[in-house]
Amino acid sequence: MSFDSLGLNPDILRAIAEQGYREPTPIQQQAIPAVLEGRDLMASAQTGTGKTAGFTLPLLQHLITHQPHAKGRRPVRALILTPTRELAAQIGENVRDYSKYLNIRSLVVFGGVSINPQMMKLRGGVDVLVATPGRLLDLEHQNAVKLDQIEILVLDEADRMLDMGFIHDIRRVLAKLPSKRQNLLFSATFSDDIKALAEKLLHNPLEIEVARRNTASEQVTQHVHFVDKKRKRELLSQMIGQGNWQQVLVFTRTKHGANHLAEQLNKDGIRSAAIHGNKSQGARTVRWPILNPAISACWWRRILRRVAWILKNCRTWSTMNCRTCRKIMYTVLAVPVARRQPARRCRWSVLTNISCCVISKSC
Structure with missing residues (x-):
């Protein structure tokens, strides 16, 4: 089976091919047709089986097939809830990759960072919102987002959300959603708690279990x-x-x-x-590209350009005031530099997802 046989839009297929994927994984083969049919889904698969694309691809197909006729600000039509910031960022990146040739706007929101930029982006209209439960409720409480036009709800890693105590937040979110919607629940296992949640959330769902129950992936050698x-x-x-x-x-x-x-x-x-x-979330963002192969190439090119700029323009970089520059010099070149408090904001902006900080007046 190929992705061409799943009934996906050519622009989505083009984005899939650019990511290097040729054949759908077992969970994608079962989940994508079911989601396109509009069925609720309860799927269990281990990490690394392609479950994210299993709901992202048909979700995007649904959004472009059922475009709203009303003009004005785009309402949030698809909501993806995740337990952690890092998972939300990863899913958001996948959504952007697969929708790069579509007229689809997506946004990732989570706690630990300023809420104001997220509110500003929501005002511009968003089709797909990837969120952690706590930050989503904060935004809804401040009237920054409305959830009354959600067409598809995805709960990813639902078992982890229950383990982390998000059940009350999930119930509060569900109470704000329209009753007529499609629900997709993904979990590593079908525990009793997950089944209890599914009974209240899903309507005649299709159950998919790719990996054997409560077993580690066979691709893992221990x-x-x-x-x-x-x-x-x-x-x-x-x-x-x-x-x-x-x-x-x-x-x-x-x-x-x-x-x-x-x-x-x-x-x-x-x-x-x-x-x-x-x-801090900023420190995690600085370190994460070192571990993330999907963005490391672009990230390191920008890092090295910044290093070259530092060496060329900063005459006293060994005692610089720039916090970001200190991190870069230490990380890339393993050069110890003096730690000093930042002095002022710098307009230099090279690094993606890292707030540009300060440069000493001698630079």
Whole structure:
């Protein structure tokens, strides 16, 4: 089966081809036709099975097929709820990639960042809104968004949302939606709590279960290494070096442990960054492109242009006031620079999704 046989718009197929996909995954083969038929869906699949495209592609197809005739500001017609900021950003990027040749506007909103820019973008009209429950309710409370014209609701990683205690926020969101809508629920497993939520949310849903219940993906190879606590970091560095691993995600027990491990790996010559709850959203955004292959090429080109500009124009970059420049010099060149408080805003804007900060007066 190919994507051409699924009844998708040629502009969507063009965007899919540019992403390098040729054949739909099993969950996409089952989910896309069902969503296009207008059915409610309850799907279970492990991460990495292509479930995001399983609801994004037919969602976009529905929006361009059923364009509203009324003129004026675009209402939010599709709502995608996710448990975390990072997942929301990832889904938002997928929506932008697949809708690049369509007259579709999308927006990602989550907490931890200023709400005002999000409110300004909503005023311009949005077709697809990707949101975390808390920030969505904040925006609705301030009358920045109306949810009375939602046609498709997607709950992604619903099991995680329940585990994180979002059930009350979800119920508040559902109460503000129109009763006539299509509901898509995606979860890693069909737990009893998920089934209870589905009974209240879904109407005669099609159930899809790609992976076996409560099992890890077969593509994951698991190993256990017994090692003394003091030599864990040494073993990890050796494994990364010998295996020539290009991307590694390490979970630690504590936030301090994450910071310490990142420092030690950097000393070993392995570029590392720690991400945890004590980091601001801005700090997470700075570090995330290092780990994200989808945007790393463009991001690093802009980073290197910024480094070249710093070396050429800033005569005292070793003691610069620019917080962003300090991070760049330390991250890219591993150059230690003095830490000083920022002085003023800089109009230089090269980095995507990173607020340009300050440059010392000597630059």
